[in-house]
Amino acid sequence: MAWGAGKTMSFREEHELHKRRLGRNIGLALVLVGFIAIVFGLTVVKVTRGDYEPENARIQN
Amino acid sequence: MSDASVNSQADFNEASFGDYFALLKPRVMSLVVFTALVGLLAAPVDVHPFIAFASILFIAVGGGASGALNMWWDADIDAVMKRTQGRPIPAGKVTRDEAFAIGITLSAFACIMLALAANVFAGLLLAFTIFFYVVIYTMWLKRWTPQNIVIGGAAGAFPPMIGWAVATGGVSIESVLMFTLTFMWTPPHFWALCLFMKSDYKDAGVPMLHVTHGRRVTRNHILVYTILLAIVAIGMAFTGVGGPIYLATALLLNGLFLIGAISIWRRDEATAEADSYKREKSFFGLSLLYLFLHFGAILVEATLARYGMGGW
Numbered sequence: 124m125a126w127g128a129g130k131t132m133s134f135r136e137e138h139e140l141h142k143r144r145l146g147r148n149i150g151l152a153l154v155l156v157g158f159i160a161i162v163f164g165l166t167v168v169k170v171t172r173g174d175y176e177p178e179n180a181r182i183q184n
Numbered sequence: 185m186s187d188a189s190v191n192s193q194a195d196f197n198e199a200s201f202g203d204y205f206a207l208l209k210p211r212v213m214s215l216v217v218f219t220a221l222v223g224l225l226a227a228p229v230d231v232h233p234f235i236a237f238a239s240i241l242f243i244a245v246g247g248g249a250s251g252a253l254n255m256w257w258d259a260d261i262d263a264v265m266k267r268t269q270g271r272p273i274p275a276g277k278v279t280r281d282e283a284f285a286i287g288i289t290l291s292a293f294a295c296i297m298l299a300l301a302a303n304v305f306a307g308l309l310l311a312f313t314i315f316f317y318v319v320i321y322t323m324w325l326k327r328w329t330p331q332n333i334v335i336g337g338a339a340g341a342f343p344p345m346i347g348w349a350v351a352t353g354g355v356s357i358e359s360v361l362m363f364t365l366t367f368m369w370t371p372p373h374f375w376a377l378c379l380f381m382k383s384d385y386k387d388a389g390v391p392m393l394h395v396t397h398g399r400r401v402t403r404n405h406i407l408v409y410t411i412l413l414a415i416v417a418i419g420m421a422f423t424g425v426g427g428p429i430y431l432a433t434a435l436l437l438n439g440l441f442l443i444g445a446i447s448i449w450r451r452d453e454a455t456a457e458a459d460s461y462k463r464e465k466s467f468f469g470l471s472l473l474y475l476f477l478h479f480g481a482i483l484v485e486a487t488l489a490r491y492g493m494g495g496w
Contacts, residue, residue, distance in 0.1 A: 140198060143198060143199075143200045144198070146200055146201050146202075147199070147200060147201045147204075149201075150201030150204075150205075151201070161238050161241070164234050164238070165234065165235065165238055165300075165301055168232050168234050168235060172232070
């Protein structure tokens with residue numbers, strides 16, 4: 124259908140490109156959330172194991 | 185050309201998340217993950233499961249980053265070879281600059297995170313592996329010598345050593361033997377692929393052995409390396425990572441691999457072409473199973489050893 128024949132151009136129209144960008148943004152968000160979870164998990168493991176306790180504190184315990 | 189046509193071209197070529205992930209060579213990454221995991225679990229030191237998981241993940245990211253840097257440097261070759269034409273850069277999905285930025289960033293990220301999660305030695309070994317694959321193999325050896333795959337194969341052999349280093353913080357004879365197994369396996373595996381990929385490497389100007397010295401010499405080399413590989417693989421059965429299960433696996437697989445190599449050695453090009461390189465293709469398929477089952481047997485021995493079984 125030609126432009127001007129009762130149809131106006133819309134910038135809200137969903138395009139395959141928008142889906143691809145959305146997928147990319149969701150993918151990146153999941154990677155970042157995963158990274159935060161891993162750093163948090165590593166911190167919990169290392170702190171509870173006493174990896175960061177000073178040497179003299181470890182002897183006293 | 186109007187602005188509209190430029191934009192529509194850009195729209196079609198804009199990368200998806202999967203295109204960026206493809207830069208990391210996921211299939212190679214799966215081999216890296218498996219061999220590194222075996223190296224980690226075969227080591228005589230227990231690692232906290234979460235630290236083990238995070239370490240393997242960072243090793244995988246490091247392996248993937250080196251794959252992205254390889255695609256950045258080899259974009260011209262990849263565009264010529266049929267096998268690699270669909271990769272994100274030659275397909276026009278990702279630019280070379282993007283691949284370089286992703287490769288460098290993820291390399292630094294993976295090495296630093298591995299050093300923090302496990303130990304500094306493991307992080308440095310991962311950095312050396314990336315350096316070896318990108319600089320020594322991709323930039324230097326690949327376009328210079330037909331021995332490219334022999335020396336460059338070392339890069340793919342480091343992951344079990346890194347896994348071992350995560351657990352122990354160092355190197356030992358067992359981890360060097362696991363390295364040697366993959367190192368000796370790479371040439372016959374790749375040369376079998378070269379034989380049935382025909383002119384791909386020649387068209388790209390990569391001096392693979394069959395391009396510079398001919399297919400007869402390549403068939404001879406496959407046999408010699410398979411014999412040397414069998415000695416290493418069976419010999420490993422009598423070390424700390426071996427045992428009866430590993431020995432049985434190694435004897436069976438090396439027997440089959442030797443039969444395959446002899447069969448390739450006895451054939452000439454006319455015979456191979458007549459059946460569309462059937463033997464070469466089955467040898468290549470067996471080579472994938474070969475490495476997976478050898479490391480699988482090491483893993484079984486290590487798991488049994490934790491329950492007082494396994495080993496000699």
